[in-house]
């Protein structure tokens with residue numbers, strides 16, 4: 001059984017990405033996560049593995065989507081167990097960047113959505129969906145997957161991301 005290759009930076013990913021994009025019969029499935037992996041992630045990964053020749057999972061606890069710094073600080077970090085699971089689930093790549101790698105300019109730019117993000121969970125979590133959309137856009141731009149997989153449990157998030165992909169003509 002092959003082990004999951006851990007990638008920390010955009011530059012490290014580049015040669016792998018080139019390899020995948022070069023050949024027309026390889027496809028890359030992407031499952032973004034904040035770690036602390038569970039059965040829900042496993043089912044998204046299984047789907048990605050069924051539908052693609054390769055799968056990459058990201059683990060990044062995204063500071064811009066937390067409403068309170070305490071929640072961000074206390075978010076569970078279980079990298080060792082997560083890596084064991086990724087190996088077991090036969091995931092090809094893990095993207096595990098530092099904050100500086102994804103936010104080199106700090107919190108300088110944000111993607112805002114003015115309709116769907118303002119209803120349901122939006123008003124209780126100001127800035128949350130803007131943080132989610134911003135980090136997902138960055139991850140899609142770096143990793144350039146063929147397909148990306150998001151849980152249906154976070155229904156509002158799922159629709160916002162689908163709309164963003166359409167509105168920004170993202171090739172995923």
Ligand code: PAF
Pocket residue numbers: 032033034060062065132135136154157
């Ligand atoms: O659903 C999540 O775990 C996060 O919101 C996501 C999509 C990984 C972005 O940080």
